[in-house]
Amino acid sequence: MSRIWFLVIALGTAILTSCSQPVISEPESSATSVPAEAAVAPTPTAAPVIVNGTLMASGRVQPMTVLDLSFVNPGSVAEVVVQLGDRVRAGDVMASLDVRTLDLTIAEARVMLAEAQANYEQLISGATPEQIEQAKAEIDRARARLADSRTNVTQSDIAAVQAELREAKAVLERLKKGITPEDKARLEAAVAEARARLQTRINTLAGEKTQLESQIERLANELRNAQDDYSRTKWANEQIIASGGQLTQAQIDNETRLLRAVENAEHRLQEARVALETVRQNEFSEIAAYQAEVQQSEALLAEALRPVTPDQIAAAEKRILQAEAKLAQFTINHPNEVAVYEAELRKAEADLARLTANPTSAQIAIAQARIERAEIELRKAELNRERYQIRAPIDGTVVGVYAQPGQTVDASQRVITLATLDRWQIVVANLSELHISLVQENDPVTISFIALPDVRLSGRVSYIEPVGQETGIGTTYTVHIVPDSWDPRLRWNMNAQVTFAARP
Structure with missing residues (x-):
C-alpha cells in the first residue's frame, strides 16, 4: 500500500506541476492577531486521489497557532526586545513605540491627581494663616487694578482719537475726489x-x-x-x-x-x-x-x-480702521476691562470668604469627585500607553521580526510573528467537492512523510473550513488534522501524506 501511495503521489505531483506552479502565500498584516488558518494558506504538493475507495492527499506541517502582531497606533519604534527564535510567555513585552509624549501626559495626570488630593485635604483641614493673608493681599491687588483701570483713559484721550478719525476720513475723501x-x-x-x-x-x-x-x-x-x-x-x-x-x-x-x-x-x-x-x-x-x-x-x-493709486486708498482706509479700533477700545473695551477687574475683585473677596468658612457637604463631595476624575484620567493615560506596546498574547516562539528601532510604522503594520512550535497540525488545502464529501470531523487518518519514510503517525480531522476557495480547477476545501503524537525531526512546511479512513 505504501508503494502504491508513493507512486500515486509522484503521479499527482507530475500532473499538478504540468498544470500550474504552486505558490506559498505569506501571512498578511493585520491590526489584530491572526489565526494560523488565516495567516498561512499552504499549497499542497500533489493532487488528492482515491485508491480502492481510500482518499489520499498531501498537506503541510503547520503550527497550531500563528499570530501576526502589530501596534494599534502608528508611531516610531523605540525598541524591539525579541529576536528570531526567542520563546516568550503570554504578557511579555516584545516591542514598544516612542512613548515620551505619553509619559508626559501620565506625569501631568499624576500632578492633577496630587493637586486634587491636596485641595481635598486643604478643604477638610481649613485654610492656613498664610493662605488667608495671601487672599487678603489678592483683594488689595484687585482693588488697585480696578482703580487704575478707571483712570487709564481720559476724555482728552477720547477727543484726540476722535480728531484723528475725522482727519483720516477727510484724507480718504480728498483722495477719492482728487x-x-x-x-x-x-x-x-x-x-x-x-x-x-x-x-x-x-x-x-x-x-x-x-x-x-x-x-x-x-x-x-x-x-x-x-x-x-x-x-x-x-x-x-x-x-x-x-x-x-x-x-x-x-x-x-x-x-x-x-x-x-x-x-x-x-x-x-x-x-x-x-x-x-x-x-x-x-x-x-x-x-x-x-x-x-x-x-x-x-x-x-x-x-x-499724481493720480491716486489703490495703495493710497488702502492706506487711508487702514488709517480709518486703526482710529476706529482705538476709539472702540477707549469707549467699548475700556468699560469691559473695568467690568473684568470688578469681577476679579468679587472673586478675590469670594475666595477669602470661602477660606474663612467651614466646608459644606457639597464642597466636600465636589472635591472627592475631582479626585475620582483625576484618578480616571491617570488610568486612561496609563492604558493608552499600553496600546503603544506589543505583548505576547500566548506562549510561543518568535518566527518573524519586521521592524527595528527608529523605524516609523503604521497602525496594523505587521511587526512580529508569533507561533506555537510545540503544537503542530497538518493542513490539507486542495480537496475538491468530491473529496470533501468523503471527510468528516473526527475521522481517523494516517500521516506519513516523504522526508522521514520511517515515521507514520495517527491522527484525526479536527476542523473543516466551511468556505471553499475558487481555483483554476474548481472549488477546493481545506482540512486541519491533529496528530495523536509527534516526531521532533518534523519541521514547519514539511510535506505530509494523509490517508483518510475509508468509509463503508
Whole structure:
C-alpha cells in the first residue's frame, strides 16, 4: 500500500506541476492577531486521489497557532526586545513605540491627581494663616487694578482719537475726489514761496559776504596806516634816545597810543575775518535747508498732481480702521476691562470668604469627585500607553521580526510573528467537492512523510473550513488534522501524506 501511495503521489505531483506552479502565500498584516488558518494558506504538493475507495492527499506541517502582531497606533519604534527564535510567555513585552509624549501626559495626570488630593485635604483641614493673608493681599491687588483701570483713559484721550478719525476720513475723501483747484493753487504758491525764500537767502548771504570783504579791506588799510604811524614815531623816539636825549612824557604817551591803535586795528581786522568765515561756513547748511523746503513743497505738489493709486486708498482706509479700533477700545473695551477687574475683585473677596468658612457637604463631595476624575484620567493615560506596546498574547516562539528601532510604522503594520512550535497540525488545502464529501470531523487518518519514510503517525480531522476557495480547477476545501503524537525531526512546511479512513 505504501508503494502504491508513493507512486500515486509522484503521479499527482507530475500532473499538478504540468498544470500550474504552486505558490506559498505569506501571512498578511493585520491590526489584530491572526489565526494560523488565516495567516498561512499552504499549497499542497500533489493532487488528492482515491485508491480502492481510500482518499489520499498531501498537506503541510503547520503550527497550531500563528499570530501576526502589530501596534494599534502608528508611531516610531523605540525598541524591539525579541529576536528570531526567542520563546516568550503570554504578557511579555516584545516591542514598544516612542512613548515620551505619553509619559508626559501620565506625569501631568499624576500632578492633577496630587493637586486634587491636596485641595481635598486643604478643604477638610481649613485654610492656613498664610493662605488667608495671601487672599487678603489678592483683594488689595484687585482693588488697585480696578482703580487704575478707571483712570487709564481720559476724555482728552477720547477727543484726540476722535480728531484723528475725522482727519483720516477727510484724507480718504480728498483722495477719492482728487486735488481741487484751490489746493493746487495753494501748493503752487507754497512752491513759489519756498523758491523765493531760497533766492532771498542766497542774495542776503552774498550781500553779507561782499560787505564783510569790503570791511576787511578797509580794516586792513587802517591797520597798515596805524603800523606806519607807530613805526615812524618809535623810530624817531629811538633816535632821540640814541643821541643822548630824553623823551618827554607826551612823546612816550604818543608812542603808547599809537601801539594801542595798532593792536585795536589788528583785533577789528581779525573779527571781520572770523565773521566772513562764519558766513561762508553757514552758507552751505542754510542754502541746503532752504533747498530742502523747496524740494518738499515741490514733492507735495507732484504728489497731489499724481493720480491716486489703490495703495493710497488702502492706506487711508487702514488709517480709518486703526482710529476706529482705538476709539472702540477707549469707549467699548475700556468699560469691559473695568467690568473684568470688578469681577476679579468679587472673586478675590469670594475666595477669602470661602477660606474663612467651614466646608459644606457639597464642597466636600465636589472635591472627592475631582479626585475620582483625576484618578480616571491617570488610568486612561496609563492604558493608552499600553496600546503603544506589543505583548505576547500566548506562549510561543518568535518566527518573524519586521521592524527595528527608529523605524516609523503604521497602525496594523505587521511587526512580529508569533507561533506555537510545540503544537503542530497538518493542513490539507486542495480537496475538491468530491473529496470533501468523503471527510468528516473526527475521522481517523494516517500521516506519513516523504522526508522521514520511517515515521507514520495517527491522527484525526479536527476542523473543516466551511468556505471553499475558487481555483483554476474548481472549488477546493481545506482540512486541519491533529496528530495523536509527534516526531521532533518534523519541521514547519514539511510535506505530509494523509490517508483518510475509508468509509463503508
